[in-house]
Amino acid sequence: MSAYRGVSFWLDQLVSTGRDDLTPRPPLDGDTTADVCIVGGGLTGLWTAWYLHQADPRLQVVVVEREIAGFGASGRNGGWCSALFPRSAASIAERHGRDAALALRAAMRDTVDEVGRASAEAGVDCDYVKGGTVLYARSAVQERAARDEVASSAEWGDDMTWRPARPGDAAGSAGVAWTPDCARVQPAALVRGLAAALEARGVRIAEHTSASSWDRGRVVTSRGTVTAGAVVIAVEGYGAQLAQTRRRILPLYSLMIATAPLPASVWDRIGLEHGQTFSDYRHLLVYGQRTADDRLAFGGRGARYHWGSSITPGYDRVPRVFAHLRAALVELFPAVADAPITHTWGGPLGVPRDWCASVTWDGHVGTAGGYVGDGLSTTNLAGRTLADLVRGVTSPLTALPWVNHRSPDWELEPLRFLGANAGLVATDLADREEALTGRPSLAARLMAPLTGGH
Numbered sequence: 001m002s003a004y005r006g007v008s009f010w011l012d013q014l015v016s017t018g019r020d021d022l023t024p025r026p027p028l029d030g031d032t033t034a035d036v037c038i039v040g041g042g043l044t045g046l047w048t049a050w051y052l053h054q055a056d057p058r059l060q061v062v063v064v065e066r067e068i069a070g071f072g073a074s075g076r077n078g079g080w081c082s083a084l085f086p087r088s089a090a091s092i093a094e095r096h097g098r099d100a101a102l103a104l105r106a107a108m109r110d111t112v113d114e115v116g117r118a119s120a121e122a123g124v125d126c127d128y129v130k131g132g133t134v135l136y137a138r139s140a141v142q143e144r145a146a147r148d149e150v151a152s153s154a155e156w157g158d159d160m161t162w163r164p165a166r167p168g169d170a171a172g173s174a175g176v177a178w179t180p181d182c183a184r185v186q187p188a189a190l191v192r193g194l195a196a197a198l199e200a201r202g203v204r205i206a207e208h209t210s211a212s213s214w215d216r217g218r219v220v221t222s223r224g225t226v227t228a229g230a231v232v233i234a235v236e237g238y239g240a241q242l243a244q245t246r247r248r249i250l251p252l253y254s255l256m257i258a259t260a261p262l263p264a265s266v267w268d269r270i271g272l273e274h275g276q277t278f279s280d281y282r283h284l285l286v287y288g289q290r291t292a293d294d295r296l297a298f299g300g301r302g303a304r305y306h307w308g309s310s311i312t313p314g315y316d317r318v319p320r321v322f323a324h325l326r327a328a329l330v331e332l333f334p335a336v337a338d339a340p341i342t343h344t345w346g347g348p349l350g351v352p353r354d355w356c357a358s359v360t361w362d363g364h365v366g367t368a369g370g371y372v373g374d375g376l377s378t379t380n381l382a383g384r385t386l387a388d389l390v391r392g393v394t395s396p397l398t399a400l401p402w403v404n405h406r407s408p409d410w411e412l413e414p415l416r417f418l419g420a421n422a423g424l425v426a427t428d429l430a431d432r433e434e435a436l437t438g439r440p441s442l443a444a445r446l447m448a449p450l451t452g453g454h
Contacts, residue, residue, distance in 0.1 A: 002015055002021055002022040002023070003022075004022040004067075004068060004071065005022075006345070007071065007075065007076065007316075007345065007347075008075055008076040008188060008256075008343075008345045008347070009256070009258045009297065009342075009343035009345055010075055010076065010079070010186055010187055010188035010189070011070070011075050011076075011188045011192075012343065013186070013188070013189075013293075014188055014189060014192060019189065019192075020192050022068060022192075024067075024068050024207040024208050025068070025069075025199070025205050025206065025207040026206065026207070027206050027207060027208040027209040027222075027223045028064065028206040028209045028221055028223035028224045028226070029223065029224070030223070030224040031224040031225045031226075031227070032062065032224060032226055032227075033060070033226070033227045033228065034060045034061060034062040034204075034226055034227075034228045034229075035059045035060045035061065035228060035229050035230065036049075036052060036059060036060070036061045036062070036228055036229065036230045036231075036232065036390060037061075037062050037063075037064065037214075037218075037219045037226040037228035037230075037231050037232070038061065038062070038063045038064070038231075038232045038234060039064055039211040039214065039219060039231070039232065039233050039234060039235060040063075040064075040065065040072075040233065040234035040235040040236070040238075041063050041064075041065030041067075041068070041069035041070070041071070041195065041205060041207065042069070042070065042071075042072050042073065042074035042075075042191060042234060042235075042236060042379070043074040043190070043191050043194070043375065043376070043379035043380070043383075044074075044234035044236065044368050044369060044375075044379040044382050044383060044386075045063055045065075045232065045234035045383075046063065046069065046074075046191060046194045046195055046198060046383070047118075047194070047379055047380050047382065047383025047384070048232055048234065048368075048382070048383040048386045048387055048390075049061045049063055049198050049203050049383075050118065050122070050194060050197075050198060050383060051383050051384050051386075051387035052387045052390065052391070053198065053201055053202075053203055054387075055387055055391060055393075056391070057201070057202075060204075061203045061204070062203075062204045062206065062226055062228070063198075063203065063204065063205045063206065064206050064209040064210075064211055064219065064221050064226065065205065065206065065207045065208075065209060066208070066209065066210040066211070066238075067207065067208070068207050068208075069191060069192060069195035069205060069207065070187075070188055070191035070192050070195065072235075072236060072237070072238060072347065072348075073236055073237065073347055073348070073349050073350075073375060074187060074188075074190075074191040074375075074376075074379070075187060075188040075191050075192070076187070076188075076256070076345060076346070076347040077187050077254075077349075077373070077375070077376055078187075078254075078256065078277075078287045078288070078289065078297065078299045078373075078376075079184055079185045079186060079187050079277070079289050079291075079297065079376070080133070080182055080184075080185075080277045080287060080289065080376055080377075081112055081115050081116075081128070081182060081183040081184075081185045081376045081377045082112065082133060082181060082182040082183075082277070082374065082376070082377055083105070083108040083109045083111070083112055083158070083179070083181035083182065083377065084108070084182075084374040084377075085104065085105075085108050085357065085374060085378065085402075086355050086356065086357050086370070086371060086372035086373070086374050087354075087355055087356040087357070089101045089102075089104070089105050089155075089156040091356075092104055092401055095401070096401035100400070100401040101156065101401070102156060102157055103396070103399070103400055103401070104400050104401055104402065105156045105157050105158060106157055107381055107396075107397065107400055108181075108377065108378070108381065109157070109158070109181050111377045111378070111380050111381045112130065112181050112182065112183055112377055113130070114380055114381075114384075115128070115183065115185070115190075115376075115377055115380050116128045116130065116183060118380070119190060119193070119194070122193065122194055122197035123193070123197060124189065124190060124193030124194055124196075124197060125189060125193065126185050126186050126187075126189040126190035126193060127184065127185060127186040127189065127291070127292040128183050128184070128185050128190075129183060129184050129274055129275030129292075130180070130182070130183040130184075130275060131182070131183070131184055131273055131274065131275025131276040131277070132178055132179055132180040132181070132182055132275075132276060132277075133178065133179050133181075133182040133276070133277045133278065133279065134176055134178055134272065134276055134277070134278040134279075135176065135177040135178065135179070135278070135279055135280060135281065136169060136170040136173045136176055136278065136279070136280040136281075136332070137173060137174050137175050137176065137177065137280070137281055138170060138171075138172045138173050138174065138280050138281070138282075139172070139174070139434065139435070139438075140174065140438060141281075141434045141438060141439065141440055141441075142174070142280060142281035142282070142434075143174040143175060144440070145281045145440070146162065146175065146176075146177040146281055147162055147177075149177060150162045150177050153179075158179065158181065159179065159180060159181070160177055160178065160179045161177070161178050162175060162176070162177050162178075163175060163176055163178070166271075167271070168268075168269060168270060168271020168272075169271060170278075170280065170332040170333060171331065171332060171333070171334055182277050183275065184274070184275045184276065184277055184289045184290065184291075184292075185376060186291070186292060187376060190376075206221075206223065208223075209221050209222060209223045210222040211242070212242075213242075213243070213244060214231050214233065214244070214365065215231075215365070216231075216364040216365065217229065217231070217364065218231075219231055230364065230365075230366065230390045231364065231365045231366070232365075232366045232367070232368075232386055232390065233245070233365065233366070233367045234367070234368055234369065234382075235369070236249070236349070236350040236369045236370075236371065236375065237249060237250075237251035237252070237311070237347075237348035237349050237350035237351075238251070238311065238348070239350065239369065240309035240311065240348075240350075241309070241311060245367075246309070247409040247410045247412075248352065248407070248409060248410075249309075249350045249351065249352060249369065249370060249410075250305065250309060250350070250351040250352075250353075250410050250416065250420060251305075251306075251309055251311050251348035251349070251350065251351075252301070252303075252305055252348065252349055252350075252351045252372075252420070253301075253303035253304075253305075253306075253315055253316075253318075253346055253347065253348050253349075254299055254300065254301055254303070254346060254347070254349055254373060255299060255300070255302070255303055255316070255317075255318060255321045255322060255325065255344070255345070255346035256297060256298065256299030256325070256343075256344070256345055256346060257297075257298055257299070257322055257325045257326060257329070257341050257343065257344050258291070258295050258296070258297045258298070258341070258342055258343040258344075259295050259296045259298075259329075259336060259339040259340065259341060259342065260295065260339055260340045260341075260342050261293050261294045261295050262294050262295065262296065262336065262339060266335050266336065266339070267290075267294065269333075269335040270333050270335055270336075272290045273290070274290055274292070275290075276289070276290055277289045280332070282431050283427040283428075283430040283431050283434075283441065283444050284300065284301055284302060284427045284428050284430075284431055285300055285301050285373075285427075286298065286299070286300035286325075286328055287299055287300065288329070295342075296329065296333070296336060296339075298325060298328075298329045299325065299346075300321075300324075300325055300328065301424070301427070302318075302321045302324055302325075302424070302428075303315065303318050303321050303346065304421050304424060305416075305417065305420035305421050305424070307413060307414075307417050308413060308417075309410075309416070311348050315346070315348075316345060316346040316347055317344060317345070317346065318346070321346075322341075322344045326341055349371065349372065349373045349375070350369050350370050350371060350372070350375075351370065351372050352369075352370035352372075352407035353407050353408040353409060353410050354407045354408060355370075355372055356370065356402065356405055356407055357369065357370040357371045357372070357374070357375075357378055357382075357402055358370055358402050358403075358404070358405040358406070358407060359382050359385045359386060359389070359402060359403050359404075359405075360403070360404050360405070360406070361386070361389035361390070361403075361404065366386050366389055366390060368382035368383075368385075368386055369382075370407060381397070384397055385397040385398060385400070385403060389403075423447060426443045426444075426446075426447050427443075427444070427447065429441075429443050430443040430444035430447070
C-alpha cells in the first residue's frame with residue numbers, strides 16, 4: 001500500500017482505480033544545474049514548468065518537492081476551478097483602480113477555461129466539467145447578501161444570476177445565486193497528471209528532496225544544490241516551515257468529508273448536476289461538489305490555527321470538525337442523512353496577512369501563493385504569469401495588479417495565534433448572530449477589512 005494513502009480521498013481514488021500508485025520519483029542525486037529551479041511540486045510549480053516548457057522547450061527545468069507532486073493543497077482541495085480571487089474586486093479597485101480590478105476579474109474568468117484547455121492539451125483526465133457554482137440563500141439575511149452580490153457582479157464583468165427556490169434546492173433555501181465561472185475537477189488527478197505530462201516532456205521532477213534555502217542563482221536541498229539562472233518558490237502554506245518565508249504566510253487548515261456514491265433517487269432529490277459545485281452564504285465557509293462517481297465531497301473551515309504556524313499530519317483530522325461538516329451537509333441535504341461517510345481528510349492552505357494572493361519577481365527569484373483556498377484556478381494564472389516574468393516577457397498578465405504585490409508579515413506569537421483564532425471564532429459568531437437577529441452580522445462587518453472583503 002502506498003505511503004500516501006489516506007492523505008486525501010482524491011489521491012486514494014487514483015490508487016483504487018489504478019490510475020496512479022503514488023510511487024515517489026527519484027530524488028536529486030547530488031548537485032545539478034538548470035535554467036530554472038522550481039521549489040514545490042504543487043499546481044503553482046507545475047503550471048509554471050508547463051508554460052515555461054510550452055514557450056521554450058529548450059529550457060532545462062528542475063522541480064524539487066519534499067514529498068510527492070500533489071501532496072499538499074493541490075491534491076487535497078475541494079475541486080473548485082473557479083474565478084474566485086481571495087481579495088474582492090472592490091478592494092483591488094480601491095488600491096489599484098477600476099481598470100486593474102476589471103482586468104484581474106477577466107483574467108480569473110478566462111483561467112477557468114484555460115485550465116480545461118491546458119489539461120486536455122496535456123492529456124490529463126481530471127473530470128473537468130464546467131457546471132458553475134450554486135450558492136444557496138437559506139435565510140432572509142443570506143438572500144439579501146445573495147441579491148446584493150448578483151446586483152454588483154455585473155459591475156466587474158461577472159455573470160451572476162438569481163432565481164427563486166425550487167424543489168431540490170438545499171433545505172430552507174429562499175433562492176439561489178448562480179455563476180457559470182466554475183468547473184468541477186478531481187484535483188489530485190489534475191496535479192498528478194500534469195506532473196506525468198511534464199516528465200514525459202523532459203522536465204525533471206525530483207521528489208523526496210527538501211529545499212532548505214535559496215538565493216540568486218541557487219537552491220540548497222537535502223540532496224544537493226541546484227544552480228539555476230532563475231528560481232521559483234511555490235510552497236504555499238508550507239512556506240511557514242521555511243526560515244526565509246516563515247512570516248510571509250499563515251497555514252490555515254480546511255477539512256473535508258466524502259460520502260459513499262449516492263443512488264440516482266437521492267440525486268433526484270438533491271438536484272445538483274454533474275459539474276456543479278455548491279456553497280451558501282454563511283460566514284464560516286463551506287464548499288462542495290458532486291463528484292464524477294456520484295459522491296458528495298464537502299468541506300469547510302473550522303479547524304483552529306496552531307501555535308507557531310506548525311503543520312503536522314495529526315492536524316489533518318479533527319473529529320469535531322468532521323462531525324460539524326456531516327451535520328452541515330445533512331442540514332443542507334436531508335436526503336443524505338443515512339449516507340455513509342467513507343473518507344475524511346484535510347490540510348493547510350496559505351493565508352497572507354492582507355488576504356491578497358500575489359506573484360512576485362525580482363529578476364532572479366519568483367514567488368506565487370497566498371491563495372486562501374482559491375488556488376485551484378489561480379495557480380494556473382500564477383504559472384502563466386511567472387513563465388512570462390522569468391523569460392522577461394511583458395504581457396497583459398505581468399501588468400495585473402497582484403504582480404509584485406507585497407503583503408505585510410504576520411505578527412510574532414502570541415499575537416498571530418490570538419488573532420488567527422479570534423477570526424475563526426468571529427466567523428462562527430457571525431452566523432449565530434444572524435440566525436438570532438435576522439440582521440447582517442456586526443461581527444462580520446468588523447472582520448471584513450481584515451479578510452479582503454471576501
